[in-house]
Amino acid sequence: MDPTLLTQYVLAGLVIGGIYCLMAVGITFIYSVMKMINWAMGEFYMIGGYVQYVLITAWLGPQRWALALPLAVLTVAALGMLVQRLLLQPMFAGQLERLDEYATIVTISLTVLFRNLAVVLFGPYQFSPRDYAPPVQLGPLPINGSRVVAFLGAAVLLGLFALVVRRTWLGLALRSVAQNRLGALAAGINLSRIDMLAFGIGVGLAGAAGALLAPVFLVYPESGALSTVKGFEIIVIGGLGSLPGSIVGGFLLGLVESLGSVLISPSFRDVYGFGLLLLLLALRPTGLWGEQAREA
């Protein structure tokens, strides 16, 4: 096998892995803080793509995609906070821990709602904004410019996320709620506010992934379905509730998909991740960094 080609595929895998990380970190983060799984993560990804596309084509113009990106992320985050406030929070009024089954029903219903809204608003068509950047020459290898932008964007966002979580008051409050809701509440932390922010930040990351990947994959109503599945693959690989696990799992999935495509066959690209998943479940059922059991 040609080492140059192999390097190229490894790089391509890492680039896409960076984007997968965004999805996975978003899912893990919402789970950690709110103890619920957001099944509509892919739909926020899809909405991020649409918002980005509309911003670029209808308002800002294709040159100002960089300006559109933060706007798209903020729009999705705001939508997430609204959804949390209106649909998730009232269900749990007076209850400290989120009830998984309610959240599951609501967020799965949201996937149907959002997909159909996308069809109603934009039709069943596939859109794609122009590439964000011309191909980048990495040594001897050309890489699609939009992918490079997407990777850098993901890296910046994840860095920012880590900074907020590790180094700010908000991060401290978020971590305290993730580690002990009752304790945080007794210490004076406003849980409803933190939940709303956490949900907004989590789906904002998904929206960012959608906006960053708009030119790479297409923007269409079902575009989020696969990314949700991949997000959960990564969560299981990395371990539920572990942020480092999400990062490593994201890169691992990107690599496995990319190398599987070149070494075996590109037709089964989306299957290799499941292979890794099954292998890992057999060898290490808690995932790479997973909690052994949920702490009560």
Add this chain to the structure above:
Amino acid sequence: MDDPLLILDGLHKSFGGVAAVRGVSTTLARGEIRGLIGPNGSGKTTLLNLVGGQTRPDRGWVVLAGRSLEGQPPDAIAARGVARTFQLPRVFRHMTVLENLLVVVCADHRRAGWVEARRDAEALLRLVHLDGLAHAEARTLSGGQAMLLQLARCLAQRPLVLCLLDEPFAGVHPGIKERMVQAIHETNRAHGVTFLVVSHEMPTLRRLAGRVSVMHNGAWIADGPLDAVARDPRVIEAYLGRPGPGHGPEEGRAPGRAADGHSGQPRDPA
């Protein structure tokens, strides 16, 4: 300073068919350290939950410094200066000891600078002699150290007028217990903070609390200095059960006294 800090007025709370707290009315003076004892299941923790806002009463009021706490969520009650600890230490296991204290500063109602908050937190850690472990993760602490950390976090809250401590000394090493007692005394003396301490540890309570209250089957059955309370026949009955016919004349008065109190119900076997 004459008006009481905390007034409980006819507090009542049932879970299903079981009345956990029935008609408790009492007051706590400002700067008082009050012990609260009672057999297991007598409603002490539920009472703390009613004051802290973790549970809503079915009937009755909690009035703090002249203002009702009715309908307020725990974080709003914390913002009024009420802090509490739990029987099982609710520390943030994957944070450092220092961060555990800094968390209270993130609460909405208080915005202090990092520097000031850190200085306060470090002073508190010195007070409870946890400063050597400031950068250890809380999950590495022993059970007693975690209880101590929980107490320190409670004391770190600002404003702080009332601390509700639920079994802070249970299963805690005597050395750590000593630090807790000193920290409570120090906070009480320096800042006039009021404490309501649920505990089974009579010797420790005797050192801390001027007065002790007793709960039994959800009712408030006695109040007073610990030694007087300990001799109260209703209290003895609550702890030891109804004296049988073989008991001496002194204890023999107990059933009659209990019948005019609130604990005249037959004991629920459940």
